[in-house]
Amino acid sequence: MSISAVDIGQHALRRTPRIHPAWTMVAVAALALIAAGSFTTIAGLITEPLVETKGWSRTGIGAAVAVNMVLYGVVGPFAAAMMDRYGLRRVTSYALLALIASSGLTAMFTPSVFWFVLWFGLAVGVGTGSITTVFAATVANRWFYRRIGLATGLLTAAGVFGQFAMLPLLSVLLERADWRAPVLACGALATAALLGVLLLLRESPAAVGAVRYGADHGTEPADTDGRVNPFARTATAVRDARFWVLASMFALCGATTNGLMWSHFTPAAHDHGMAATTASGLLAVIGVANILGTVSAGWLSDRIEPRLLLAVFFLGRGVSLALLPVLFTSGWSPDLVAFAVVFGILDVATVPPTLTLCRRYFGVDSALTFGWISVFHQLGAGAMALTGGLIRDINGSYTPLWITAALACLIAAALGTIGSRIR
Incomplete structure (x- = not known):
């Protein structure tokens, strides 16, 4: 009788009682998030080589990036619904397969910018959009009863690690070869993640004869019915005013992070005479600090009222943005x-x-609901990216943008504190 790789992985999980299998799931999910994250920031690295070697316009390349970013936000809630209905491992595997295929097709078959939009914009957008914080929330919810904040923080940090910590390695590959090398490297990382998912990722603790971390059989909920219409569940959430409080808060969050820093920090630094390499180095520092902040926030979320944490985080972010105009050199x-x-x-x-x-x-329904809330994060980011350009064109300076962002953080802090008071 033959033994499959899945059987071997199942047996390995059952043989290690001293380490709860929830932490194995975190490790496997983290690898998938790192792989997906590596695709999300590579566009900035390969844009110039594509312009030089392919003769494509930046507008055409930008169209692919725009499609990618929109899908990254929009796909999340649908991926969460499919994970509930068809299985966590199956959906994650298909998403990684899409990333692997798109990396190969992007590197080997892009005769025109149209195909780049198709492979890098559409396929990568769907693949990365399926493996985001919504995926992290699903894993954490299914496998943790206690320490769920820490688990979420670790998984969120994994995505950030993939976005930023991989860039130096990918840059070296670009210098020693061409733009195809970092694209294929991301595909190789996705392949490693796919093997880990197929071997070790499980749907729930019951699949390995366990309960969620920190739970006992008396605290475990009954199995949910994956056949429940996800749109009906979403309709229930959007009728709750607290959904709109969180969605509004997260829209402001996206506006004061992705839409602000990644779109306008480097041009603003250039206005002060700073070289692009220096500005990129400061952004890399922000990326590394993200990991410390996210893991710490997850640990604190298990111990401190989350509304208080949100107020402190947004207030601190607002103060830092208000001071930035006088800090530029x-x-x-x-x-x-x-x-x-x-x-x-x-x-x-x-x-x-x-x-x-x-x-x-x-x-x-928290993972599915968070997926829709994350859509607002991306909408806020896009709105700020556009608004920042308009402010710079009209005013001739980015200073009003930083003040606007600081005020937005104050509003987000207030929204974060009142969420549970609204029904």
Whole structure:
């Protein structure tokens, strides 16, 4: 009788009682998130080589990136619904397969920018959109009764690690080969993640004869029916005013992070005479600090009221943004490095407490609901990316943008504190 790889993985999980299998799921899910994250920031790395070698316009390449970003936000809630209906491992595997295929097709078959939009914009957008914080929330909800904030923080940090920590390695590959090398490297990482998912990822603790971490059989909920219409469940959530409070807060969150820093920090730094390489280095510092902030926020979310955490995080972010105009110089300075560290710590730290509130308000539907809330995050990011350009064109300076963003953080802090008071 033959033994499959899945059987071997199942047996391995059952043989290690000293380490709860929930932590194995975190490790496997983290690898998938790192792989997906590596695809989300590679566009900026390969844009110039594509312009030089392919002769494509930046507008055409930008169209692919725009499709990618929209799908990254929109696909999440649908992926969460499919994970409930068809299985966590199956949906994650298909998403990683899409990333693997798209990396190969992008590198080997892109005769025109249309195909780049198709492979990199559409396929990568769907693949990465299926493996985001919604995926992290699903894994954490299914496998943890206690320490769910820490688990969420670790998984969110994994996505951030993939987005930023992989860039130096991918840059080296680009210098030593061409633009195809980093694209294929991301595909290889997705392949490793797929093997881990197929071997070790399980649908629930019951599949390995366990209960959620920190739970006992008396606290475990009854199995939910995956056949429940996800749109009906979403309709229930959107009728709750607290959904709109969290969605509005997260729209402001996206506006004051992705839409602000990744779109306008480098041009603003250029206005102060700073080289692009220096600005990129400061953004890298922000990315590294993200990991510390996210993991710490997850740990704190298990111990401190999440509404208080959100208020502190948004207030701190607002103060840092208000001070940025007077901190800008033409090069590295201790003040700018301190800003990068502080802003980085607070950047993605809002995710774990928001997920905790989603779980408190919406129970078993929290992952799906958070997926829709994340759509508003992307909408806020896009709106700020556009608004920042308009402010710069009209005013000739980015200073009003930083003040506007600081005020938005104050509003988000207020929204975060009142969520549970509204029914």
